[in-house]
Every structure is written in structure tokens, then in C-alpha cells.
Amino acid sequence: MAEAHQAVGFQFTVRPDGVDLKLSQEVIKNIYLSGVTAWKKRAIQFKNGVLAGVYPASPSSWLIVVIAMMSSLYIRMDPSLGMIDAIKDYLPQRDCISAQTRLVLSAILFATGLWLFLIYLLRYTLKALLSYHGWIFESHGRMSTSTKVWLSLVKMFSGRRPLLYSFQASLPRLPVPSVDDTVNRYLESVGPLLDRDQYDQMEILANDFKDSQAAQLQRYLKLKSWWATNYVSDWWEEYIYLRGRSPIMVNSNFYIMDLLYVTPTHRQAARVGNVVHAMLQYRRKLERGEHEPLRALGTVPMCSSQMERMFNTTRIPGIETDIVQHLTDRKHLIVYHRGRFFQVWLYTGGRHLLPSELETQFQRILNDTTEPEPGELKLAALTAGNRVPWARARIKYFSQGVNRVSLDAIESAAFFLALDDEPQGYDPAQINSLDSYAKSLLHGKWFDKSFTLISYPNGKMGINAEHSWADAPIVGHMWEYVLATDSFHLGYTEEGHCKGDVNKNLPHPTRLQWRILKECQAVIETSYLLAKQIADDVDFHAHLFSEFGKGLIKKCRTSPDAFIQLALQLAQFRDQGVFCLTYESSMTRMFRDGRTETVRSCTSEAVAFVRAMEDTGATNAQRLALFRKAADKHQNMYRLAMTGSGIDRHLFCLYFVSKYLGVDSPFLKKVLSETWKLSTSQTPQQQLNLVDINKFPQYVGAGGGFGPVADDGYGVSYIIVGENLITFHISCKFSSPDTDSNRFGQNIQKAMLDIQASSSQKMIRRWWMLESMHRLKMSHNFLSDIRNAEGRRFIS
CATH class of the missing domain: 3.30.559.70 (Choline/Carnitine o-acyltransferase, domain 2)
Structure with missing residues (x-):
């Protein structure tokens, strides 16, 4: 128990002649230093809170406004148009304060109000600028004049040296798309996945929803979007995650x-x-x-x-x-x-x-x-099992005594x-x-x-x-x-x-x-067995694709994400023989409290491209044209999702409004019951740019992954590492006879290479031709410089 003796900060003994008190100087010193650190931390948090609260202005700008106002009074000018005199008349205790003092206080109050007004004006101007998203739909590397002007204005109104939360008040709210746009895009997304009869039935349900129920649900959703900072995120967190x-x-x-x-x-x-x-x-x-x-x-x-x-x-x-x-x-x-x-x-x-x-x-x-103490070895399995048994066990066995202290x-x-x-x-x-x-x-x-x-x-x-x-x-x-x-x-x-x-x-x-009772140990064992069954059923494969990376893809003027998503569609079709509903995660963090939106990657254009890849009679020129069309479609859908015009979060919120109102919607039920057999996500890297991976290519992360969403489907996470490596994290379930993560990895490998060899062949030849011409020009200039230098030397 050496640590217990070290933890003793003071000792006292009661004697007939009084109390003998012994204090530990080391502990007193630590208490003092801890207090100083805590107050210092509060001061820094308060200061940064003020800086973020008045951003894009600064506290010093208040002093500038006050000084300017006082200076104007000194030269007998009244920029307030009489408001300073009006404030002076309403000041309390007028008889106890001199006229000059009341004038100064009135000027300071007016200057403060003007300063706050200017802050809100700057914020709402910046919010209006950030509500424009046309820049994201422009071709990469081709920025229009209007976008350049817009970027300059954003920079001008963004202030200098922002803190982490400086822009929160200036971020726009996530807009609610129109029902017509959402439903039409939904029907377009399921078109390649349904036969004619199924599509006609879905179209009937969608049109009936638009004509009968959509307007009422949309009104409530717009009301929430005006009141809440984000009309999606709180429901998404609660119903998708916490209520599971x-x-x-x-x-x-x-x-x-x-x-x-x-x-x-x-x-x-x-x-x-x-x-x-x-x-x-x-x-x-x-x-x-x-x-x-x-x-x-x-x-x-x-x-x-x-x-x-x-x-x-x-x-x-x-x-x-x-x-x-x-x-x-x-x-x-x-x-x-x-x-x-x-x-x-x-x-x-x-x-x-x-x-x-x-x-x-x-x-x-x-x-x-x-x-370990009895029951302690597998205790963590409670958090891995079903939530209800864990909640009941927490209340019954961990709400008092040493168990409560340890769990806390x-x-x-x-x-x-x-x-x-x-x-x-x-x-x-x-x-x-x-x-x-x-x-x-x-x-x-x-x-x-x-x-x-x-x-x-x-x-x-x-x-x-x-x-x-x-x-x-x-x-x-x-x-x-x-x-x-x-x-x-x-x-x-x-x-x-x-x-x-x-x-x-x-x-x-x-x-x-x-102190874990036998009954609690039985609950722990049940959760452990369930968790073990789930864990043992996961089939994982991490695949390193090193043949090429974003360096070659971007030089071919193609989005790396679109290229990979089309490769995944080709791999999925070769693996399963059918197309499926595909989920790709996109972020909506350009809006206040934004989280994610879904990009439905299996489009009609992607299906046409995959069929052309599998058609031996198709030419590379035809495949390239279809590839371009599918990639452009995917990029446009990704941009729509990022700018608040996605499909699935809107339909999700409409569904829960209908549940709250007791409105039965066959269309929304059908949409929310669909299974994502291919769930994909890109892991971002270099968010901070703290390491130059061109200088230190070995210091790259391997990315991450997640489990399969569907029992008979795949989960695929990928990270584009540097210029020449893409890492895929593939998951499925052993219990499904139709899936195999290693096989799917090989299909991804082949799909990437096949697309590169066929659809990208002309682009690659063009890239190599441009590179060769550039190198030839450089060599020619180098030789000319040598000849000129030699000529000058001969003349001299």
C-alpha cells in the first residue's frame, strides 16, 4: 500500500495538550499549483470565448469605435444623429452625475451598441457569402472570375487568426430541399435497380406522397429548420445511433x-x-x-x-x-x-x-x-452486447457501492x-x-x-x-x-x-x-457470447492498392473519388452479378451542426459504364465516353450532397415528422426499409498538413474501417494515401454464403486496373505525351543554355 501512504497530505493527532497537526509541504505545493493552473485555464477559456464571441471583430475594435465617437464629440460633431443626447436623458441618477460625465457615458453606450451592430452586420454578411455554393460546381482548376471575387470577399470578411469556434455563428443553416427535387432524384437513383413493374409501382407511391402528404410534412420540417440550428443532426444522432x-x-x-x-x-x-x-x-x-x-x-x-x-x-x-x-x-x-x-x-x-x-x-x-476479480475479466463485454441488458444491469448491479465508484x-x-x-x-x-x-x-x-x-x-x-x-x-x-x-x-x-x-x-x-454478483456474471457471460459471435462472424480484408494512386488519376483530369466509386461498382457487379443500392458518405459541415449526407453511387450512368466494361464488343472510346459521363454524374451528386441538396436526410426527416403526426406514408416506409448492400466511405487525410508526405513518404496512416451494414453486403472504407497508394478496408460476414472480403478485394484490384487499361488509356497516353513534350522542351532549353554558354566562352 505504498501509494496510499504517498497520497496522505496531512496527519493529525489528538493529545491532552491539544492537536498535533502535520502538513505535507509537497501536497500543499501541488494544491497551490493546481489552483493556479485551474484559474489560468479559466482565464484563457474566458479570453478565447470573448474572442470567438465577437469574431470577426476583436475586443480592440471596440476601443477604436469608442475613441472615434469621443473624438467626434470633442470636435462638436454628432454622428449618432441625436441618439447620444437621447441616451443621456434616460440615464439613471441624473442629478448625481455631471452633464459631462453623462455625455461620456452616453457616447460609450452608443459606441458599444454601434460596435455590436457592426459585428452582427459582418456576421450576416459572411453568412450570406457562405450560403453561396456555386464555386463547388466549377471544374477543378478552372475558377471563374465571379468565384475569385467571392473568395476575396470571404477572406476579407473572415478576419485574421480565427480560433476553432470563431465561424460557428457565421455558418449558414442547412437548407430544406424541395419535395419535388428530392422525390425526383430518389426515383432517378432507384431507376437502374428496379425492373419496369417495380419502378412503376414506386413512381405511383412517390406521386401519391407528393400529392397528399408531402406539403404538410414539409411545412413542419421548414418550421424546425427556422427554429433549430440544423433540422437533421439531432434526430440523426438520436434515432440512427442512440435509439438502436x-x-x-x-x-x-x-x-x-x-x-x-x-x-x-x-x-x-x-x-x-x-x-x-x-x-x-x-x-x-x-x-x-x-x-x-x-x-x-x-x-x-x-x-x-x-x-x-x-x-x-x-x-x-x-x-x-x-x-x-x-x-x-x-x-x-x-x-x-x-x-x-x-x-x-x-x-x-x-x-x-x-x-x-x-x-x-x-x-x-x-x-x-x-x-482479475471474479467477473472482472469479461466485464467490458457488457458494452459490446445488446443495449437493454446492459442498461438493466447498470441500474441493478452498478448503482451503488464500489461498483458505482468504479463505473463512475x-x-x-x-x-x-x-x-x-x-x-x-x-x-x-x-x-x-x-x-x-x-x-x-x-x-x-x-x-x-x-x-x-x-x-x-x-x-x-x-x-x-x-x-x-x-x-x-x-x-x-x-x-x-x-x-x-x-x-x-x-x-x-x-x-x-x-x-x-x-x-x-x-x-x-x-x-x-x-463486487460482481453471480447473477451479474451471468449477464456478462451472455453479452460476451453474443459479442464473440458477432466478432467471429466478421470477415475483414485490408487491401493495399499500389499500382497507381491519385497522382495519375488527377493528371488524367478525373476525380479520384469518382474513379474509385466506379471501380467499386464494377467490382460489385463482378462479385455479385447484380447492381445494388450503394451508400457513400459525404459531409455537410459547411453548414452549422452539419454531419453527413448520402451519395447514391449506383447511377444509371455508372451502370451503363459497367455494362460497357463487361461487353467485349464495346470499344475503348465508347468506354471512355461512358466513364467520363458517369464520373461527372457522380461528382455532381457529391457536390449536391455537400451543399444540402441530398436525398436521404430529407426523406429521413420527413419520415419522422410523419411518425410524430401519426401520418401513414407507404412511400416513406418503403424508402426507409431499403438495404444498403454496399456501404462505402472515404477516410480523409492531411486535414492538418503537419507532415509533408512528399518529404516523409513513410509517415502515412493506414486509414480505418467499419463493419458491414447489411448481413449479405459489404462495407468498404478507403483512404487515398499520398500520390501512389490507395488502401481499402473491406468487411462482410462469414455467415453470408454470397460474400467474401478477400475475393472482393481482388475484384477491386482488377476493376481499378481494367479501368486504367481501357477507359483511361487515351488520357494516360495524352498525359505521357504532354510529359514527354515538357521533358523534351526542358532538354532543348538546357542544351541551348549549354551552347550559349560555350559560345560566350569561345568568344571571350
Whole structure:
């Protein structure tokens, strides 16, 4: 119990002659430093809150307005048109204040009101500018004059040095599309998937919906869009995520991998020490709002609201619905190792633990040989099973005593850390190394935390993230910062340890205590068996496509995302023999509180292109024309989704308005019951540009993935890594006889190469011709320079 003695801050003894009080100077010093740090943090948060609150103006601009107003009074000018005199007459205690003082106070009040008016004018002007989205529909690299003028105006009204939340008040609201546009686009999207009779029946349902029910539902939806900051996001979070009663493991949570080729150190405790310290640095900047906002084209701001709940957040299970609990600054994390749970304090003396200190703490946990308490080994399985048994067990067995204290420690922690025993990561010598790595990350330990950091004994890391509070780009933003900080700023010693002195006087990590009854152990075992069944059924394959990447695709003047989506359609058709409803995730973060929208990638144009690829009688010229048409269609649909004109979120909200009003809509029921047999998503990279991957090509991430949405379908996540690599994360279920992740990976490989060899052949030849001409011109200029130099030398 050495840690208990170290934790004692004072001792007192009652004696006949009084009380003998002994204080620990070290503890008093730590208390003082913690208080100073806390007040300093509040001051910084207040300052940044004021800066973000008055943005794009600044507090100093208030002083400028006041000085200008006072100066005008001094030269006997009244720019307020009499309003200062009117304010002066209404000031209280007029008899106790001199006329000159009342005049000054009136001028300050008027200047303040004018300043606030100008702030709102700037904000609404910027909001009006940001509501324009014509720029996104222009061809890449061909910016019109109007867009250049618009970008200049946005830059002018955006101010300087914005903080993370500076643009929140200036972001436009997500618009509600017209019912006619949504229904027509929906019918267009299902056209290639239905036969003539099915399509006619769907068209009848759609027209009946437009004629009878749509207007009423649309009115309520528009009313919500005027009142709420976003008419989709709250319902999306509640009904798509929090009200789901099935396990969130595989079905909802997603994972993100470590660096693909590089492992900064193979010492597990040291790697975790650096990574956790980098996360704490990120959290400090996040809580102070000091991160730069993400901006498209370096100018158009994205919504940052999802980032607020990244740390100190837990999904709390409920009988009917879960809730997301977000707390303010928490000073500990929970570490899981070999069935035991440990609490580790992250601060000492008012500061973060240094990487070397964190390494010491984690090494102590790795060296701990104690055994789990009864029921503790599989306790985390409660979060992996069905939500209702977990909610009932939480109320019955974890609402009092040591179980309540320990569960509160987990749910209030900054995040969750799992120290695993089996090494994982990419090994070129092992064919299935990435497959095993992906499954290990997807089957993380405590699924209710906002994210779980998973560490392996060979130094590799990864993240398993809960999905309800945010989407993958948000976690990816943090992970990019952490990996760059770990490798390029913190670093390691030659022996692989964290840099800095080792502090052995820190209190040891504390074991969480549990008293788990036999009845509760039975519930845990049931959840464990269900979770194991789900985990064992997932068929994962991570495929590295290195033949070419976005470098070649972009030089052929084609969107890399459209190219990949068409390859996925070709691979799907070859794999299954039919086309299917395809989901591609698109973001709507150009709007306030925006999250995602669906791009229905299986279009009539994509189907025509795939059929041409499979038709031996089609020429490459015909395939190229169809490829261009399908790629342009996909890009246009993606842009519509990003700018608030998507299909599925609108139909989703109309459906729930109908449920609230008790309106029965066969059309909306049919739409919401459709199955996405191919669910796809692109993992973004280089959101922060902290690492120049052209200079350091080995320091690239491997991306992440998710489980299959349909029992007989595929989930595909892909990341475009640098210029010459695309990584695909493919998932399906072993229980489906029609799917095979490895086979689908091979189909993707072949589809990519076939498209490159046929549809892109002319573009590639053109690119090589331009490159050759450029090199020839460069060589000619080089030789001319040599000849000129030699001639000058001969003349001299």
C-alpha cells in the first residue's frame, strides 16, 4: 500500500495538550499549483470565448469605435444623429452625475451598441457569402472570375487568426430541399435497380406522397429548420445511433489504424506515453478553442461543433434510448490490461504528466501480476452486447457501492486505454497481417467511451471510436495531430524510451475495485457470447492498392473519388452479378451542426459504364465516353450532397415528422426499409498538413474501417494515401454464403486496373505525351543554355 501512504497530505493527532497537526509541504505545493493552473485555464477559456464571441471583430475594435465617437464629440460633431443626447436623458441618477460625465457615458453606450451592430452586420454578411455554393460546381482548376471575387470577399470578411469556434455563428443553416427535387432524384437513383413493374409501382407511391402528404410534412420540417440550428443532426444522432438497441460493436463503432510503415518505438509503455501526452496537448488546445478551424480551399470554414465532445464523453445505456454524457475537464484515464482496470491521474502539480512519467505509470501496469476479480475479466463485454441488458444491469448491479465508484471512474475518464497482449500491425511478410490488425481494432474493449486507444506490445497503436457523438473525420483530425506530435516533436531516446527524466515518486496507478454478483456474471457471460459471435462472424480484408494512386488519376483530369466509386461498382457487379443500392458518405459541415449526407453511387450512368466494361464488343472510346459521363454524374451528386441538396436526410426527416403526426406514408416506409448492400466511405487525410508526405513518404496512416451494414453486403472504407497508394478496408460476414472480403478485394484490384487499361488509356497516353513534350522542351532549353554558354566562352 505504498501509494496510499504517498497520497496522505496531512496527519493529525489528538493529545491532552491539544492537536498535533502535520502538513505535507509537497501536497500543499501541488494544491497551490493546481489552483493556479485551474484559474489560468479559466482565464484563457474566458479570453478565447470573448474572442470567438465577437469574431470577426476583436475586443480592440471596440476601443477604436469608442475613441472615434469621443473624438467626434470633442470636435462638436454628432454622428449618432441625436441618439447620444437621447441616451443621456434616460440615464439613471441624473442629478448625481455631471452633464459631462453623462455625455461620456452616453457616447460609450452608443459606441458599444454601434460596435455590436457592426459585428452582427459582418456576421450576416459572411453568412450570406457562405450560403453561396456555386464555386463547388466549377471544374477543378478552372475558377471563374465571379468565384475569385467571392473568395476575396470571404477572406476579407473572415478576419485574421480565427480560433476553432470563431465561424460557428457565421455558418449558414442547412437548407430544406424541395419535395419535388428530392422525390425526383430518389426515383432517378432507384431507376437502374428496379425492373419496369417495380419502378412503376414506386413512381405511383412517390406521386401519391407528393400529392397528399408531402406539403404538410414539409411545412413542419421548414418550421424546425427556422427554429433549430440544423433540422437533421439531432434526430440523426438520436434515432440512427442512440435509439438502436442492438450491439454497437461492429454495427456502429469504427476504427482507425496507426502509421502504415513506421513504428517510432517498439516499447509499448514508451509509445503509449508519448501518444497520451500528445492527446493531452490536443485536448488542452481543444478546450481552449485554439485549434485552427478546418477550411475548404483554405478559406471556406467547416463546422467544428462535433469536436466539443471528443474527450470526457461516454454513451450511457438506457432502456429505450441511450444518452451521450459529456463532462468538463477530467484529470484521469482508465487503463485496461489483462482483465484489470486501473485509474491513472494525468496531472501533477497543476501540469500534465510528462511522456517519461506516463511511460513509468504504464510500465507499472504492465508489470502488475495481480489477477482479475471474479467477473472482472469479461466485464467490458457488457458494452459490446445488446443495449437493454446492459442498461438493466447498470441500474441493478452498478448503482451503488464500489461498483458505482468504479463505473463512475470509467464513464468520467478523459478516454479509455487498452494495453493489449498480442502484437498487431502491417507486416509485408505476412499476407493477412492487416486483416488481423483491423479485426483487433474493431473489437476494442470498452465501446461506450467516445474513443478507446488500443496499444500493442510491438509499439503499434489504433483507435476504436463510438459513432453517435461524431463522424470519422473528427477523430481523424485528432489522430493526425497525435501521430505528427509523437514522431516529429516528442521523439524517443536511442533505447526507445520517452525523452525526459524518470519520476519514480508518482503515486502508483489505482486498481478499480468490483463486487460482481453471480447473477451479474451471468449477464456478462451472455453479452460476451453474443459479442464473440458477432466478432467471429466478421470477415475483414485490408487491401493495399499500389499500382497507381491519385497522382495519375488527377493528371488524367478525373476525380479520384469518382474513379474509385466506379471501380467499386464494377467490382460489385463482378462479385455479385447484380447492381445494388450503394451508400457513400459525404459531409455537410459547411453548414452549422452539419454531419453527413448520402451519395447514391449506383447511377444509371455508372451502370451503363459497367455494362460497357463487361461487353467485349464495346470499344475503348465508347468506354471512355461512358466513364467520363458517369464520373461527372457522380461528382455532381457529391457536390449536391455537400451543399444540402441530398436525398436521404430529407426523406429521413420527413419520415419522422410523419411518425410524430401519426401520418401513414407507404412511400416513406418503403424508402426507409431499403438495404444498403454496399456501404462505402472515404477516410480523409492531411486535414492538418503537419507532415509533408512528399518529404516523409513513410509517415502515412493506414486509414480505418467499419463493419458491414447489411448481413449479405459489404462495407468498404478507403483512404487515398499520398500520390501512389490507395488502401481499402473491406468487411462482410462469414455467415453470408454470397460474400467474401478477400475475393472482393481482388475484384477491386482488377476493376481499378481494367479501368486504367481501357477507359483511361487515351488520357494516360495524352498525359505521357504532354510529359514527354515538357521533358523534351526542358532538354532543348538546357542544351541551348549549354551552347550559349560555350559560345560566350569561345568568344571571350
